[in-house]
Amino acid sequence: MKKHEVKSATSKVVSATPDVPAHCQVDLVPERAINIRVVLPLNDADGGKGGTESGAWNGRVLNIGGGGYQGIISDLSFPLQRGEVGSNTDTGHNQAWCNTTNPKTGLTNAQPDCGLIGGGFVLDPRGKLLTSQVKDFIDRSEHAQTTWALKLTKTYYGEDARKNYWVGASTGGRQGWQMAQKHGDLYDGFLIGFPAINWNRFPVAQAWPAIVTNELLGAKGLAPAKSDAANAAAVTACDTQDGVKDGVIAEPRRCTFDARNVKGLTPQEAKAVYLIWDGPRDAHGNRLWGGITRGTSFSTLLPGGNDMSPMIDTWLRHWLKQDATYDWRSHLTTNNFPQTFEAAYRKFAGTASTDSTDLTDVRHNKGKILYYVPTNDPLIVPFGSYNYQQRLFDRYGVQNTRSFVRTFYFPNVGHEPPTLTGSTPAMSQLLDALQTWTEHGEAPNSFNQNDTTANVQRTICAYPDTPKTAGANADCQTHTKVPTDLANASRTAMDHP
Ligand SMILES: [Ca+2]
Structure with a gap:
């Protein structure tokens, strides 16, 4: 296969709706069964205007993560509403692919339990683990999603993206950490929530x-x-x-x-x-x-x-x-x-573990990671984030880690993406904070949490800092060490450096 050859690709201009501006949508399958969608605010030639760069575009790319076992293409309204290029992948499989008969075996490609909550796409009907599917799900599909988003951006606007971001929670958060750990040089910033990292534990x-x-x-x-x-x-x-x-x-x-x-x-x-x-x-x-x-x-x-x-x-x-x-x-x-x-x-x-603390490429690229974790997540218990955060501190030290990773733990919140009405800051607020940090060097020290369930306001400081007073808009007390009891409660006997 030649370098830029793809299995299939289509593009079209999608008209504006009340919620989403008009945009160019590209759907492509670069290899195997990896489906990728890239959406681009209209360029000058297609009548786009109002962005700071070219046409209606503001110069940024947002690569959006998936959920569960994915197998679908996620909604990409969010980047378009911000004037940003958006991308997403089905992570290398969908229900139709799982159900398709493989001519080599005469059997279906994978198990029928295949989709948002079905992990059967990694197992063929004879019980053989499909390692290519594992690799696509864990790493290759997101890497392809990002590189194609950047390539199509350059083609469509005639210039490179000014900044490239990963945004995701749950599986999308796992994908974000995977990209940070393995392809940190590709991105300028990451907004990562309650990630399904530690995929082997x-x-x-x-x-x-x-x-x-x-x-x-x-x-x-x-x-x-x-x-x-x-x-x-x-x-x-x-x-x-x-x-x-x-x-x-x-x-x-x-x-x-x-x-x-x-x-x-x-x-x-x-x-x-x-x-x-x-x-x-x-x-x-x-x-x-x-x-x-x-x-x-x-x-x-x-x-x-x-x-x-x-x-x-x-x-x-x-x-x-x-x-x-x-x-x-x-x-x-x-x-x-x-x-x-x-x-x-x-x-x-x-x-497939996505638990490496080696973030050398992120550091070299001066990338920033804004990490948020609800402490009442009933599906991905917060322990995995406590553990990974502690291992980062153990490797880089508290102050060094905080120069490029800032973590915010939100109490009384479950496995929910940030929304305007929920008990974490809205997604746009978190992303604005990340972009301000990435593009202007102003790191986020705290967020106000409007806990709509308990009906109280809290200041959530970048861990391990703590608010000096109760309520919103509190100053944060700086801590250069994690209290011993919290560090000990975050480790396991099987942790590696
Ligand atoms: Ca309390």
């Missing part, structure tokens, strides 16, 4: 609540009313640890409330809640991963009180065990969990 760790409950409480499980009561009791017990009585635990790592103190729980139920909050440990009692934070509903990782999240079940079956019919209930126990966890760790270490 976090998905298997999220099976823990269901395994514990199945073993201790059987098919009946743990009634949601009981886990809700336990979480409410924990919030009551730990609320004022952070100095503000607002029904919110601002630092969940400091809450060690014991489930045995919850009224109405049987001893077995209390033990199950204890283990779910604590997270999995190895046979020697060393931490393997963190649990669901106290005050966070179990309903995502323990649906109905006795099941496993389908997004985690599909990972166990298709990614780890390579057996579409694998039944976790009849195999996984708290005793054999450490072996399963270590097998997952080894299987995808390096190739």
